[in-house]
Amino acid sequence: MSKIVVSNISKSFGKTRAVKDISFDVRAGEIFGLLGPNGSGKTTTIRIILDIYQPDSGKVAILGGPMTADKKNHIGYLPEERGLYQDMALERVLTYMASLKGMADADIKTKLPAYLEKFDLAAHAKKKCKELSKGMQQKGQVIATLIHDPELIIIDEPFAALDPINTQLVKDVLEEERDKGKAIVMCTHQMSQVESLCDRLVLVDQGRVLLTGSLEEIAEHYKTNEVLIKPVSALPASLPDVREISRVNGSYKLSPEEGVTPSQLLETLVSNGVAMESYKVLVPSLDEIFIHVVAEGKKQND
Amino acid sequence: MTKLFKVAKFEYTRNVFTKRFWVALLLVPLLFILFSLISTFISFKSVDTRPVGLIDRAGIITQAQKLKEKPGLFEIQIEFVPFTDEDAAKKASLAGEHQGYIIIPEDYTTSYEIIWKGNKAITEEVMDFATQYLSENLIVNETIPNKARIEEGMNLRLESLDGSIKSAGASWQRIIPPIVISMLYFALVMGSGNYLLQSLVEEKENRTIEIMLTTVSHKQLMAGKIIGNIGVGVTQLLVWAVIIAVALFIFRARIPLLSELIPDPALMALSLVLMLVSFVFTASVLAIFGATVTESQEGQQMIGLVVVPILLPVYTLSVFMNSPNGVLARILSFFPFSSPLAMSLRMAFTHVPTLEILLVLVVQVLFAIGAMWLAGRAFELGMLQFNKKVSLFKLFKKEAGDA
Known part of the structure; x- marks a missing residue:
């Protein structure tokens, strides 16, 4: 069941x-x-979803x-x-933020100490926020987002001020929430976190959708069939089915001819007597896809 | 409890249950005393020391006026010049040689009323000298039937030189209550108005506003803040009212002056209505500042822009005393920041036409409505602008915003 359906929304500010x-x-x-890159329209899109802004056209079902x-x-933001x-x-x-989300005082008194304990903030509960480190404040904000058990969670750069241990803590919490059936929208520039957490994604730039789908679909769409091999001895100057050979840190990157799959390439190498220590099909990282797609989008706009 | 009242309760408790609040609460009366001293000094410097004509139709003035040859540095002396002919006294007043003249009517010993004739209100100094001079003469006069009555002082009737304006005297007893109300108004603005401004700026500065706006509506947030901070102001006023009541209870019997205070119900009612309307205007202006600036320091500077015009009537008190229906007093009556103080002072010093009072009220209501509209617009446009101010010009544009 969809928790958010965004349909053809547009929004202008002046020109x-x-x-x-x-x-x-x-x-x-x-x-x-x-x-999406900075200024791509992500925040405006979220504000439209959350009814802070009204779209000029299109509609949102939440x-x-x-x-x-x-x-x-029922929303944590x-x-x-x-x-x-x-x-x-x-x-x-x-306590104030939880009460504004409709939580009863008794519920807050039960849940808040547990959350503070979980996020290692129990000893700092009575301190003024300005006395806490950035990371501690951020964990406090994550508690404010989750404490009322929202059906829908929207989080923008949730790992920005966190060290690796707290990053892992927040990741684990988000995965727990997902496993409970919550819908989670995550905005981040940290592609490694997207790769390890997100099931599906949409990439926007200059207010337009450039890419959407599951991580597998996107990887499949942007794969190049290139392989990285480490031969036992030197490679011949040219090989059938191979368009280009380049050296990468003591290994060789082979770019096959159009339509040649990695398995066909492996057969070609074996049949040509190339002995190898390793053979790896190269899959573009989300970082590379992000850069590539945004650059292509800019070219088309120009 | 609705979200609006949760916001209001939060705003109230976070301000009232702090040491800072109670320290400020007790410091403000001290500041008022300081302002009053400054104001008194300014008034003192502008006191009219011209002589006053005196027509004694009752025949009770038998003693010559005793004036000091060398008065003290800040001591004021008012000379009474006897006249037998009212036309001559009037002529001297119209020529500006005299401030005006006092008539002691034939029936003074039964009515205890004297008449002040002048084109401006009788000053406190003239009143003091007249009271003292009359008492000195009455005490030595063997024919006065009710000597005990002398201690209660005289009644005063005021008339302009052309006789077009007549009213009961504007004694200090009438002036004190509106001035106290005005001071309380100033404290209300400085207290709850300032808290409101800081509260709005803080939401932006701390970056809590966006979370708040996805939890409560714009209107709930703004209304909750206004109600909560008005509650803070009312708490301040109540505490001061209790202090004043206790002080009156303790000192009223010992200090006769306190027992002579005369709160005029009509004047008090108008002052309260004007205060309320003007506070809505001022709070809305502060909300505009709060929504459009980005840092609390800027907000603090903006408070000064509000405080100065509110206090204009205090700075120009002598103008209100000498020309309560003059151009400046009238301008300040219509100017929304200074209106409550200006009108309270004018009504204490002179008669203000009813039509003008109504016109001032209507104008203030219009100003308040306009300011509320602008505040709503500023809130809508400015609250999510974290790094740049929203220009006032932008508030009037049909379409504005940022991605």
């Missing part, structure tokens, strides 16, 4: 078109990556229909521009 005909959907039980006051209680009330104790700020 600037921030979002142009964007569509995608986010399903229950998945982590969905909303990716948790089965238009946004209502009650639905706001961690914006990129975020913070806590600096002059107040962490515990009091989180």
